[in-house]
Amino acid sequence: MIDFYTWGTPNGRKVSILLEELKLDYQVVPINISNKEQFTEEFLTLSPNNKIPAIFDHDTGISLMESGAIMIYLAEKANQLLSKDLRKRIKVIEWLMWQKAGFGPMLGQAHHFLHYNKGKAPYAEERYRSEANRLYSVLNKQLSKSQFVVEDYSIADIAIWPWVSRYEWQEINLSEFPNVRSWYKRILAREPVQKGYHIPTQLSDIPIG
Numbered sequence: 001m002i003d004f005y006t007w008g009t010p011n012g013r014k015v016s017i018l019l020e021e022l023k024l025d026y027q028v029v030p031i032n033i034s035n036k037e038q039f040t041e042e043f044l045t046l047s048p049n050n051k052i053p054a055i056f057d058h059d060t061g062i063s064l065m066e067s068g069a070i071m072i073y074l075a076e077k078a079n080q081l082l083s084k085d086l087r088k089r090i091k092v093i094e095w096l097m098w099q100k101a102g103f104g105p106m107l108g109q110a111h112h113f114l115h116y117n118k119g120k121a122p123y124a125e126e127r128y129r130s131e132a133n134r135l136y137s138v139l140n141k142q143l144s145k146s147q148f149v150v151e152d153y154s155i156a157d158i159a160i161w162p163w164v165s166r167y168e169w170q171e172i173n174l175s176e177f178p179n180v181r182s183w184y185k186r187i188l189a190r191e192p193v194q195k196g197y198h199i200p201t202q203l204s205d206i207p208i209g
Contacts, residue, residue, distance in 0.1 A: 010162035017196030095156035143179035
């Protein structure tokens with residue numbers, strides 16, 4: 001059994017969708033970040049960075065923070081969605097790191113300046129609007145090669161998809177990135193994705209792209 005500490009953010013949704021895809025036994029522990037529950041001493045023992053998501057695996061006694069590390073751990077535990085073939089495996093990890101190092105952080109800043117604080121910092125708005133479009137162009141080009149980010153459906157797709165699901169917050173028009181739009185809808189059609197998106201609670205409808 002896995003204790004899963006989360007809230008309805010792209011980083012939380014990565015792991016909830018993966019847990020649903022892998023069909024692992026887990027129980028949800030909601031951490032309402034709007035109420036600053038991520039700063040409790042209890043949560044700090046699991047996540048020293050005071051960020052969701054985090055897990056504790058009762059089967060192994062392992063606790064983990066950071067969504068990328070959690071995703072690799074869960075995929076290896078279930079032996080799914082992360083190829084054992086070295087070439088495919090390292091490419092999946094490459095695109096997982098792309099999401100962790102660029103796509104997620106830059107889009108998170110776009111949310112801050114374009115969605116929550118629009119009109120307060122024109123330079124920052126243009127900076128992150130431009131970077132969001134650049135990153136979508138990178139993803140669109142990659143998806144011109146196959147239906148998924150790295151040949152087959154993997155943790156790379158699951159890591160990237162929840163960030164794309166907030167395209168409206170980023171002032172992105174998905175019709176300008178047709179490969180991303182087709183990929184987004186293809187993944188949206190998956191039942192584990194629809195279920196995982198609304199864990200721990202339904203905060204909004206899933207944008208249909």
